[in-house]
Amino acid sequence: MANHAMSLSNRKKEILRTVVELYVKAAEPVGSKAVAEALGSGISSATIRSDMAELESLGLLEQPHTSAGRIPSSNGYRLYVNDLMQNQNISNDDAEMINSTLDGHAIEQVRLLDEVGRLTSRLTTYPAYAMASATGIVCIARFDLIYVDCSTFIIVALLSNDTVKNKLVHLTTNIEPPMLTKLSAVLNASFTGIAEERITPALITSTERAVGDSSGIVAVVAGFTIELLVEAKTIGTRVSGAINLLNHPEFRDVDKAQRIIRYLSDEKELARLPSPESAGEIKITIGPENLADELRDSSVMAIKYDAGSDIQGLIGVVGPTRMDYSKVAAHLSYMAQGLSLLLGGIGSDSLQLNAANIINKTGDDNIGEN
Amino acid sequence: MANHAMSLSNRKKEILRTVVELYVKAAEPVGSKAVAEALGSGISSATIRSDMAELESLGLLEQPHTSAGRIPSSNGYRLYVNDLMQNQNISNDDAEMINSTLDGHAIEQVRLLDEVGRLTSRLTTYPAYAMASATGIVCIARFDLIYVDCSTFIIVALLSNDTVKNKLVHLTTNIEPPMLTKLSAVLNASFTGIAEERITPALITSTERAVGDSSGIVAVVAGFTIELLVEAKTIGTRVSGAINLLNHPEFRDVDKAQRIIRYLSDEKELARLPSPESAGEIKITIGPENLADELRDSSVMAIKYDAGSDIQGLIGVVGPTRMDYSKVAAHLSYMAQGLSLLLGGIGSDSLQLNAANIINKTGDDNIGEN
DNA sequence: AATTAGCACTCTCGACCATCGAGTGCTAAT
């Protein structure tokens, strides 16, 4: 298939490109006359007609019915994306919006992710998803137990990826500060620096014995630890702007739209979406190239970015195969570049910070029980 | 209008009720014959016809066109909801699902909210929104500063509503444990127990002087404090299952559906949606009763629940005026009751807990900067 | 006075059909 590009005359390539671009714009089959006009280069529609017939027999174009124009096949799109698509810059307005979103509330990671997804969706007019996850193994770097009152304490855990988690614990048994101190020491000895799967029941019982705990506090801390380590690997996934699908004529069929939106709202499925190999690279899967049945006549574009120590982020967009690949690519690149810069992928260690200008990522909460 | 109910014969009430119920079920105008059959009480369709004509002239029913059946007007729905609707119990299956959601991962408040919204939407088949917010004034109950290394520490703040927030702070200046201890004491003296608006620049400078801080650490803590107090008032708002709208024939018009979904995805607007006076009560606004233009031909049902000390939650549902008010009411009640119980509104203090069965609400995270 | 059977009338909806036009493939001429 890849050698199609080689064997195609330049004119045929131009025709294919034109068909794709016109079809992307108008969502209607493109006729030979329209191509001739768009091309402008004095070639008659009859010539184009025969070229288009050939492109069709190569499987790059399709005809919805005999007397209609042509639309690109998924192979056609693929060839377009690989060889024909021209790089595009995003508009100043769009760049401005992205910049201000990134500058603006670069606050909490989860929220930023949210904003990014929302903006991407809005700019591209397709549903977008954004997620971030740890690349390496996450473990607890240290524990602190804060005594609140005789039946209450707070667990604070600093993770290896600079994330802090906490939990407010209420007991019916009493607990005193010395006990907490002891507990804290033992926990730091036993549960830090190890991956989640190494926190076994055996480890828990031996720790309980070491600290002389019969009330199950150690078990609670262990449960909390496992829970947060699992959670820490994925910072979040969010789909934004799913309704945008409805703007595109291929999803005028409500059922079709619903099927995809439902699919997208399943986080598990989302995690299985195609993902680029490395940061900055854009991965495009077109129509039947998608493994998921639900996406068989849609396309997915995704880009990766570095989000600091051991964290990688992903922004993706889902749309009809008649997607504006070039525009979306431009948006995704710009976005990913901005994010890498902001979250300091590679160059981050050299950033100068001072207390007055402390980076403001953080904050989370916890509700205790009575 | 309220006296309609009084002046209506029982038969007319029954007819109205039947029309509403049949219409809710089938989404098609209801004819006199269908009512006669549903009613079953040997009354002829002709009689019903004249009654329906009267109900129409009272503004309780409407006729899409001359030769069609009747549909309830918004006044008709209102009367139905106020006087005619019969309490309904939710199915065992549904109860089971709600229970397991509440039991299951009653973990983090935000996540629970999410789950609840999602489930509500699924069970009712309408988009749902869930939010929770502090009713009283929130303030910091205590601070703890945890020393990590010479340029890093963690702020842990316990809020008056049993929420714990944290932030990882990196400095370029050095800091030593004794300084942190001192800082901690001063912070606990100055910033605890007061509302967000009382943390003024003046207070900050005076605190800085007291602790001998020139590097701006106090300012950072103050900023963090303000930020989290503001945030603490609203735990979150989330709309789930917006696509469900598309299932209902009144939203087959894609534009109409989009308008509402767009409206619902604006958090600010959401906060302005009608809300019941007190916990357990269901507030229903029908069609034009809604202030927002976008909801003029939709209905909203919402219920409040107690979520523990000073926190109230809200679950709501948005749908066409042809909503299954009775079914939704049943679901909302059950849900709210479950939540009140779980999050321990009133009776919570008397709940028995032991360490082995610690309530599992919590956990949050924070990303530091390099 | 209320109820009801009967009937004429209204209006929507789907089926059927003719027309229109965009676009094609082919052929013959350049």
Added chain:
DNA sequence: ATTAGCACTCGATGGTCGAGAGTGCTAATT
């Protein structure tokens, strides 16, 4: 190799028609 010309195909558009559902009214019944 390109192109003008032409016959042909097929969806889209719009109009007509009949069926069916439902109404309102009238006259008869209780």
